[in-house]
Amino acid sequence: MTDLTVKNLNLAAITPKLNQNFNFTVPAGQCMGLSGPSGIGKSVLLKAIADMLPHQGEIYLGELESRSIPAPKWRKKVALLPAESQWWYDRVGEHFSKFDEALFAYFGFDKTVMNWQIAHLSSGEKQRLACIRILMNQPRALLLDEPTANLDKENRSLLERLISQYQCEHRIPALWISHDQEQLQRVSDQILVLNEGDYTIHKNSDKPHRKPLQGECA
Template structure:
């Protein structure tokens, strides 16, 4: 699995960000609303204007076509879009086992997206990101709309991916979640990342 590295990644609103994320590591980022957490993820995914560089296993993002980068460094937005009517149409192969692990109903992939609750759509959005089997995941509040049991189920799936070598950069407003899932934790405030201490 490749290593993600940021070198002076910045925009007028946030940064510079310098960090290295090794395979199997999860950096959990907390901080107040409006601090630039989502912006940081979007800059890494090359979705928002910025300066600086991101590298995957030493290869600069600029050396890859944007679609190739985004297949390997996958961004999961806090509010994901649904461009087809049926849930199953968003998956090459419906991840039935993972859906069951998240507590989703057995018929979920046969249902219209519009019939799904907010929590179901958020779990499906997480499944959609995980189904891409990318080496690096950029997750923006992946469990923000979920009840406590569903949050723990989602965290179990993320830990399985970490154990398999996936790297995760996760934004969360929940410091307890940062401690449960993160192998490292940072606070983004005033546009800068500051290393925080895990309290396990």
């Protein structure tokens, strides 16, 4: 059971528009939606929480402060799924240490995907594979930057269900950037609206109670 807590996080040095101090908690198992005009710095905020950008203030995962462990360890725990994933080897399989059959099958991939060439992947395939890649790292918190921007309706709802399932199974917090207000209302327990110089957080009472894929998670 680990909450994600941000204390006095300030990013003015990176983006002058973001001169507010961030103080919020995403409770374990819950999802905080992030919305706000484009270019306001939502992605910058997520990157800072993953300790990918220099910042003022502290970030805690449970009792653990980000700077108290080596950065790679923090990033494995607090995993950021960027809007556009990058792939550096020729074939899909080279980016994975093993084949998790259930996870791949969930998104409609079988074992042959490991041999596919990166150059031939569609943006939607890349996005689904990136989602699998990040979940296989067993993160303790998820930072999702428009994870469904390149997905069709069917895959979008598959991804939403998978994330919510993973979250409730492992009781982990998530932050979710989206420009799709309906999506934010489907997935978030609270929504942070980012504006120039400040932000507001409100509860999202519209979140539907979704029947989980398996087990007793809710």
